[in-house]
Amino acid sequence: MISLRYWPFVLKQVWRHRVRTLLTVAGVATAMYLFVAIQAMQRGVAEATEASAADTTLVVYREDRFCPFTSRLPEYYLPQIERIDGVTSAVPVRVVVNNCRASLDVVTFRGVPDERFADTIGRDANITSGTLEGWQRRSDAALLGETLAARRGLKVGDQFDAAGITAYVAGIITSDQPQDQNVAYVHLDYLQQQTDKKLGTVTQFNVKVDDPAKLEQVAAEIDALFDAAEQPTTTRSEKAFVAQVAGDMIELIGFTRYLGWGCLIAVLALVGNAIVLSVQDRIKEHAILQTLGYSGALIGRLIVTEAVVLGVLGGLVGAAGALATIRLTRVSFSVDGLSIPIDADLHLLATGLLIAVTLGVLAGLVPAIQAARRPIATCFRAV
Amino acid sequence: MALIECRQLTKTYRKGESTIKPLDRLDLDVEQGSFLALMGPSGSGKTTLLNLIAGIDHPTSGSLTIDGQNIAKLSRSKLAAWRSDNVGYVFQLYNLVPVLTAYENVELPMLLHPISRKERHERVATALSLVGLADRHDHYPRQLSGGQEQRVAIARAIVTDPAILVADEPTGDLDKPSALAVMDLLTRLNQELGKTLIMVTHDAQTAEYANRTLHLDKGRLADDSVQAAFSGETATTQGAAS
Numbered sequence: 001m002i003s004l005r006y007w008p009f010v011l012k013q014v015w016r017h018r019v020r021t022l023l024t025v026a027g028v029a030t031a032m033y034l035f036v037a038i039q040a041m042q043r044g045v046a047e048a049t050e051a052s053a054a055d056t057t058l059v060v061y062r063e064d065r066f067c068p069f070t071s072r073l074p075e076y077y078l079p080q081i082e083r084i085d086g087v088t089s090a091v092p093v094r095v096v097v098n099n100c101r102a103s104l105d106v107v108t109f110r111g112v113p114d115e116r117f118a119d120t121i122g123r124d125a126n127i128t129s130g131t132l133e134g135w136q137r138r139s140d141a142a143l144l145g146e147t148l149a150a151r152r153g154l155k156v157g158d159q160f161d162a163a164g165i166t167a168y169v170a171g172i173i174t175s176d177q178p179q180d181q182n183v184a185y186v187h188l189d190y191l192q193q194q195t196d197k198k199l200g201t202v203t204q205f206n207v208k209v210d211d212p213a214k215l216e217q218v219a220a221e222i223d224a225l226f227d228a229a230e231q232p233t234t235t236r237s238e239k240a241f242v243a244q245v246a247g248d249m250i251e252l253i254g255f256t257r258y259l260g261w262g263c264l265i266a267v268l269a270l271v272g273n274a275i276v277l278s279v280q281d282r283i284k285e286h287a288i289l290q291t292l293g294y295s296g297a298l299i300g301r302l303i304v305t306e307a308v309v310l311g312v313l314g315g316l317v318g319a320a321g322a323l324a325t326i327r328l329t330r331v332s333f334s335v336d337g338l339s340i341p342i343d344a345d346l347h348l349l350a351t352g353l354l355i356a357v358t359l360g361v362l363a364g365l366v367p368a369i370q371a372a373r374r375p376i377a378t379c380f381r382a383v
Numbered sequence: 384m385a386l387i388e389c390r391q392l393t394k395t396y397r398k399g400e401s402t403i404k405p406l407d408r409l410d411l412d413v414e415q416g417s418f419l420a421l422m423g424p425s426g427s428g429k430t431t432l433l434n435l436i437a438g439i440d441h442p443t444s445g446s447l448t449i450d451g452q453n454i455a456k457l458s459r460s461k462l463a464a465w466r467s468d469n470v471g472y473v474f475q476l477y478n479l480v481p482v483l484t485a486y487e488n489v490e491l492p493m494l495l496h497p498i499s500r501k502e503r504h505e506r507v508a509t510a511l512s513l514v515g516l517a518d519r520h521d522h523y524p525r526q527l528s529g530g531q532e533q534r535v536a537i538a539r540a541i542v543t544d545p546a547i548l549v550a551d552e553p554t555g556d557l558d559k560p561s562a563l564a565v566m567d568l569l570t571r572l573n574q575e576l577g578k579t580l581i582m583v584t585h586d587a588q589t590a591e592y593a594n595r596t597l598h599l600d601k602g603r604l605a606d607d608s609v610q611a612a613f614s615g616e617t618a619t620t621q622g623a624a625s
């Protein structure tokens with residue numbers, strides 16, 4: 001790029017044309033904030049719905065029911081499902097959602113049998129505060145996903161209400177699984193009693209399969225098994241299930257992709273505009289530098305560097321702002337009790353910065369080339 | 384051999400259908416260490432000639448040999464490097480970079496030279512004290528008077544220690560006292576540091592500081608009057624420099 005000794009010169013140009021810099025950086029930061037937020041949503045959708053080679057979870061629910069709320073299956077299907085070849089475990093789950101619509105503040109109760117809790121949560125899930133024993137001891141105990149706990153400010157020992165159910169916080173779990181984030185795991189029988197006043201009905205079965213390759217085959221076998229039963233089933237991979245249930249919202253979020261591209265164009269235009277104007281403003285200044293012995297190529301590089309600095313400053317502010325917002329508010333979209341978390345990490349920040357650098361170079365390139373080629377003597381006459 | 388040799392030096396510009404010829408087959412020798420004043424009506428090609436000698440413009444034809452090198456044949460980037468080593472340019476309107484302090488303006492040409500920060504600092508400080516503005520190093524151009532700005536510009540022109548200084552009406556925009564100070568400074572640079580100085584001026588009194596005055600008219604030299612009073616000194620300076 002440019003030698004270290006020219007950096008102070010470039011930074012002074014940025015710092016001492018303060019109004020221009022502030023306006024440009026503010027614009028770029030806004031656009032990059034939106035871009036990173038949109039990327040985070042896209043990634044949330046991808047993580048929640050795109051099948052990966054390691055997926056081994058199936059969801060069995062009542063045929064023709066999209067909202068888990070309305071799915072009803074008899075708990076006695078369990079042993080039949082477990083007998084199918086390739087199934088390592090099956091967990092009957094009663095799902096109760098405080099808000100069966102698209103919403104940002106959703107609490108999903110999942111009632112699971114005590115002894116099968118370990119089979120329902122994600123592979124890398126951990127209880128970070130409280131204990132499993134504490135949960136098992138109390139009938140109204142709940143283990144909360146960390147996102148839910150953080151959003152509601154709950155800690156071990158607290159009581160909380162949602163969907164007309166009161167529960168005691170026995171522990172908090174961290175998990176890499178999107179569906180473990182806004183969830184409160186409670187005892188199956190407790191949830192059944194609270195909502196149905198009787199035992200025996202579940203919403204779905206979560207089935208683990210020993211080999212990802214067998215996912216489709218096992219799903220077909222389960223549905224075939226209950227085809228003639230009073231409550232026929234539909235079985236899908238967990239992610240396909242999410243993709244189907246949250247289809248409308250996913251489509252909507254997918255559309256924001258175009259907004260993201262729009263943001264990048266806005267960044268390009270903002271930096272480009274700032275640089276074009278300042279290069280025009282500084283035609284004479286560049287002629288002076290050339291007179292002093294600066295080559296056209298060096299001046300071009302100085303201009304591109306300045307554009308990159310503007311882009312990176314804006315990108316840094318915007319991306320860090322978006323990251324902080326997402327981290328602090330722990331937003332996630334939920335549909336029918338299924339969560340699509342908005343996920344932002346440092347990797348996204350780095351991506352944002354890389355894009356800012358690239359856009360800075362692109363924005364600075366044309367004015368830089370023009371400035372580099374301008375004949376010196378004419379510049380002095382023009383002004 | 385003279386330091387600067389112009390042979391049949393011609394510059395033409397196309398302006399629509401017609402061509403303008405600000406310099407027309409001009410022959411000129413400038414000895415090392417001399418102080419040459421260029422006079423002539425406006426539009427006679429003075430700035431054009433200065434720009435060619437300073438290497439910020441290319442002649443259309445003819446040769447321009449400086450210190451044995453025909454700079455008319457150098458590429459744009461080679462010419463930039465050549466300027467950095469060989470000429471300092473002093474403009475009528477100072478042309479300091481407004482967002483940089485006096486110190487930073489003088490430092491600009493030094494950035495091109497790969498020397499240590501400390502050495503660079505010393506060179507800039509020396510140049511500023513040579514023009515009598517060491518105490519104004521952190522002033523921005525807008526905080527300086529015209530005369531002070533021009534002296535900063537002179538410091539910037541000499542900080543790399545070039546052999547040739549060109550000045551285009553350096554006192555044209557200054558009041559009398561400032562003009563006197565600038566002319567004293569330029570004369571000292573010529574006499575004490577042996578800089579070869581070529582200066583455009585409209586003012587006969589200012590031209591008297593030089594030891595040779597040339598009149599340009601329509602791109603050609605009108606006469607060549609070597610001022611007798613200074614010719615002896617020129618010889619001495621030349622002898623010391625070579």
Ligand SMILES: Nc1ncnc2c1ncn2[C@@H]1O[C@H](COP(=O)(O)OP(=O)(O)O)[C@@H](O)[C@H]1O
Nearest residue numbers: 378396403405424425426427428429430431432
């Ligand atoms: N880039 C250019 N394009 C067209 N004409 C030019 C250009 N530069 C100089 N000229 C013309 O060349 C002539 C000489 O200009 P100049 O050297 O600036 O004269 P002086 O400095 O003696 O007043 C003028 O007529 C001017 O208009």
Ligand SMILES: [Mg+2]
Nearest residue numbers: 429430431551
């Ligand atoms: Mg002129």
